[in-house]
Amino acid sequence: xxxxxxxxxxxxxxxxxxxxxxxxxxxxxxxxxxxxxxxxxxxxxxxxxxxxxxxxxxxxxxxxxxxxxxxxxxxxxxxxxxxxxxxxxxxxxxxxxxxxxxxxxxxxxxxxxxxxxxxxxxxxxxxxxxxxxxxxxxxxxxxxxxxxxxxxxxxxxxxxxxxxxxxxxxxxxxxxxxxxxxxxxxxxxxxxxxxxxxxxxxxxxxxxxxxxxxxxxxxxxxxxxxxxxxxxxxxxxxxxxxxxxxxxxxxxxxxxxxxxxxxxxxxxxxxxxxxxxxxxxxxxxxxxxxxxxxxxxxxxxxxxxxxxxxxxxxxxxxxxxxxxxxxxxxxxxxxxxxxxxxxxxxxxxxxxxxxxxxxxxxxxxxxxxxxxxxxxxxxxxxxxxxxxxxxxxxxxxxxxxxxxxxxxxxxxxxxxxxxxxxxxxxxxxxxxxxxxxxxxxxxxxxxxxxxxxxxxxxxxxxxxxxxxxxxxxxxxxxxxxxxxxxxxxxxxxxxxxxxxxxxxxxxxxxxxxxxxxxxxxxxxxxxxxxxxxxxxxxxxxxx
Numbered sequence: 001x002x003x004x005x006x007x008x009x010x011x012x013x014x015x016x017x018x019x020x021x022x023x024x025x026x027x028x029x030x031x032x033x034x035x036x037x038x039x040x041x042x043x044x045x046x047x048x049x050x051x052x053x054x055x056x057x058x059x060x061x062x063x064x065x066x067x068x069x070x071x072x073x074x075x076x077x078x079x080x081x082x083x084x085x086x087x088x089x090x091x092x093x094x095x096x097x098x099x100x101x102x103x104x105x106x107x108x109x110x111x112x113x114x115x116x117x118x119x120x121x122x123x124x125x126x127x128x129x130x131x132x133x134x135x136x137x138x139x140x141x142x143x144x145x146x147x148x149x150x151x152x153x154x155x156x157x158x159x160x161x162x163x164x165x166x167x168x169x170x171x172x173x174x175x176x177x178x179x180x181x182x183x184x185x186x187x188x189x190x191x192x193x194x195x196x197x198x199x200x201x202x203x204x205x206x207x208x209x210x211x212x213x214x215x216x217x218x219x220x221x222x223x224x225x226x227x228x229x230x231x232x233x234x235x236x237x238x239x240x241x242x243x244x245x246x247x248x249x250x251x252x253x254x255x256x257x258x259x260x261x262x263x264x265x266x267x268x269x270x271x272x273x274x275x276x277x278x279x280x281x282x283x284x285x286x287x288x289x290x291x292x293x294x295x296x297x298x299x300x301x302x303x304x305x306x307x308x309x310x311x312x313x314x315x316x317x318x319x320x321x322x323x324x325x326x327x328x329x330x331x332x333x334x335x336x337x338x339x340x341x342x343x344x345x346x347x348x349x350x351x352x353x354x355x356x357x358x359x360x361x362x363x364x365x366x367x368x369x370x371x372x373x374x375x376x377x378x379x380x381x382x383x384x385x386x387x388x389x390x391x392x393x394x395x396x397x398x399x400x401x402x403x404x405x406x407x408x409x410x411x412x413x414x415x416x417x418x419x420x421x422x423x424x425x426x427x428x429x430x431x432x433x434x435x436x437x438x439x440x441x442x443x444x445x446x447x448x449x450x451x452x453x454x455x456x457x458x459x460x461x462x463x464x465x466x467x468x469x470x471x472x473x474x475x476x477x478x479x480x481x482x483x484x485x486x487x488x489x490x491x492x493x494x495x496x497x498x499x500x501x502x503x504x505x506x507x508x509x510x511x512x513x514x515x516x517x518x519x520x521x522x523x524x525x526x527x528x529x530x531x532x533x534x535x536x537x538x539x540x541x542x543x
Contacts, residue, residue, distance in 0.1 A: 005039045006061035006130045011051035011076070012044065013067045028066075034119035040126065048076045055083055061130055064122075066092045066115070070099050077107040088129040092117070140191050141201050148204065174223065175234040178216055179285045182530045185209050186266045193406050209530075210502070217501040217528045221478050224290060225485050228306070235286035235537075237300035237440070241336075244284055244537055245436055246343055249377055254433045256369075257379040258425070259301065261294060262386035262525065263412075263439035266405065268536040270413040274422070278429035279540035288441045290486065291464040291499055292525050292532040294386065295328040298440035302379075303335035304342070306487030314338070318489075336379060347376035355381040362420040369424050375433060382421055385412060389443050389523040399521065405445060408523065428542070435540040443523040444531040446505035450476035452498065453509050462519060463500040463526030470496055476504040478528060500527035 012028070035042055043058070045051035055063075063080065067073040073091065080089065088110040093100065096112050104112055111125045128135075185208070192202055227233035235243050248255055265285075272281060288297045289306065296307050303310050303317075311318040317331040317338075333353035340351065352375070354365050365380060388411075392398050402408045416422055428435050446462065450473045458467035472479060480497040483490040488497060500506060505524055525532050 003039065004041045006126070007041045007043070007059065008035065008062050008064060008126070009043050009045065009051065009054055009058075009060045010064040010066070011048065012046060013048070013065075013069065013072055013076075031119045031122055034123055035126075038123050038127075040123075048072070048079065051076070052079050052083070055080065060087065062088045062090070062126060064090050064092060068094050070097065070103070073100065074103050077103060077109070081107050090122075090125055090129070092122075136191075137195055137197065140195060141198055144188060144191075144201060144205070148208070174219065175287070178219065178530075179234075179534055181212055182216075182265070182534045183285075185212060185530075186269060189266055189405070190269055190409075193409065213502050213530050216530055217478070220290075220528050220533070227287075228485070228487050235284070237286070237289045237297050238304050238306055240286060240301050240438065240537060241304055241339055242343075244539065246340075246345065248434055248436065248539070249340075249345060249347070254375050254431075255377045256375070256425070256428045256433050256435045257377065258382065258421070258435060258437040259298065259379070260382045260385060260421075260437065260439050261298070262389055262441060262443050263536075264408075264442040264531055265534060265536050266409055266531075267385070267412040268437075268439075268538065270409045271416050272538070274413075274417060275425070275540060277543075278426055279435070279542060282539040282541070284537040284539065286438075286535055286537050288533045288535055290480075290488075290528065290533075291461075291497060292441040292527065293461065293464060294440055296488075298329055298332065298381070299335060301438075301440060302332045302339065304339040308484065308487045308489050310335075311489045332381070333379075340377075349374055349376055351377040351379070353379045355383065356421070357383050357387075359420075366420045366424055366427075369427060380424075384415060384419075389525070392522045393518050402523075403521070408445075425540070429540075430542075432542050434542070436537065437540065438537040439535050441525050442529075442531045442533070442535060443525040444503055444527070444529040446500075446519060446522055446524050447503045448476070448505070449507045449520070450500065450504045451509050452477070452506040461526045462505045462522075462524045463532075465498050465506055466495065467498075468494040468496065470498050472498055476501055477506075500524075502529055 010028075032042060043054060043060070045054055054060075065073060065076065067076070073093075077089070080087070085108075089107070090111045090113060091100070091104070091109055092113050092115050094115050096114060100112070103109070110129050113122060113125060185205075188205055192198055192205065227236065245255065245257055272283075275281060289300050290296075299310060299318075300306060303314070305313065307318075314335070317334055319328040319330055332355075336353060337351065340347070352368075352372075354361075354368070356362050356365055369375075369378070388398070388402075392402065402411055425435055425437075444463075452458070452465060452473075453471045454467050454469050456468045458465045458470065470479065478499045478501055480486050480488065480499070483495060483497060486497075498506075504527070505519055505522075507519075
């Protein structure tokens with residue numbers, strides 16, 4: 001005898017006037033036989049009271065409700081959800097009106113089928129609901145193994161070949177290949193998030209990601225400098241307003257431009273489904289400039305200039321940290337207005353800029369956004385995720401809350417879903433305002449320490465350092481000895497920049513064990529990796 005797939009309670013209110021269980025079962029006979037044939041155990045109730053009593057007394061895996069009276073189905077759903085908030089419910093009805101659809105959403109109904117329907121459709125719907133996790137646990141790993149074998153088969157090693165033979169493709173194809181590779185890896189990450197008992201496969205996937213990241217860092221070391229002048233380069237931080245934002249402004253749209261500091265692409269992939277009901281979503285990708293720090297990358301977005309060009313053209317707006325000002329991004333509004341001016345854009349009302357550091361700032365901006373009658377271009381920077389990464393090493397509770405990338409994705413999604421930023425974006429949809437959402441850089445979880453030293457003072461970053469005569473491990477680092485080629489400032493001819501590769505972070509020789517204990521597993525940025533460099537820029541058009 002085959003195992004029972006699930007115990008189903010069927011509450012039918014459409015044939016109550018006949019008051020005959022014989023007639024009831026005769027009417028439903030094709031469905032009953034097909035469900036039983038597919039190993040579902042069925043129980044029946046001919047009225048709501050009987051159904052509620054059975055639900056109290058027995059455990060069921062799913063409910064089928066046959067009702068055409070909307071008020072009756074509302075009352076029954078209310079009683080069911082008081083008893084069980086999670087049990088899957090399928091409504092079978094002859095017509096699905098707007099009022100019923102509202103109750104479907106309110107009481108978390110899983111599916112609505114218009115009767116009469118094919119019995120096979122009913123079985124399919126039940127199977128998808130009740131066996132979803134079993135199906136995911138079986139077929140997603142199977143699909144991953146098939147793709148992995150295709151990419152790494154002994155006959156061709158397709159993926160490795162495409163990643164390493166840079167010279168055989170055009171420049172454009174190279175960087176697009178890396179975007180495609182990274183997004184594919186992340187899509188598997190997201191799929192694995194919902195699975196159980198896949199530790200072995202996830203370990204294989206982690207190895208695949210590390211190998212791809214190593215090849216990516218080699219590609220960046222070879223190719224990045226050529227992007228400084230090439231028309232074949234990908235969209236970089238300096239191009240973001242020019243290529244994506246300004247064209248939307250020029251055709252007359254009201255724009256809300258949101259930069260979430262340190263938002264990774266996989267974070268966005270978890271957030272994106274929350275916005276499908278309100279927006280038509282178009283996903284673009286771009287590469288952060290190097291170093292992948294807020295000071296360089298976000299100033300590049302607002303100014304449209306590489307750091308060296310910014311320091312030379314607007315020295316009064318190129319800020320270095322000093323005792324009076326810890327932020328080197330304090331002139332973002334000025335840089336934004338200057339870039340708009342260079343493109344001949346004069347807007348009324350005047351473009352607005354705001355930075356959100358905390359809950360008070362969120363409330364203040366939500367109030368401003370709600371009360372402002374007309375918006376031409378509003379830019380808002382949100383610091384939450386970047387602040388979270390900087391607090392990680394100091395707060396043991398954060399290390400427990402976010403032990404890995406999967407947890408980081410979940411925390412980011414939860415924060416966004418409950419943030420006032422989400423309320424602001426939803427309000428933009430109601431007002432017909434186009435939202436362009438992006439980030440300045442990502443972060444990578446650092447699992448390997450690498451020693452660095454100099455007889456001179458070095459800057460304090462864990463993934464990037466600036467200074468002179470730097471000793472380092474070339475397998476874990478990339479040194480820029482000629483900043484001018486990379487459009488970076490140089491105070492003197494000896495200044496160098498050193499960037500950590502993959503998941504390495506810098507420690508000083510004398511304090512290596514102490515720093516390793518503190519920063520191991522933390523999320524950092526400034527160096528070269530998929531996570532820091534390949535970023536989303538999303539255009540959200542209100543529906």
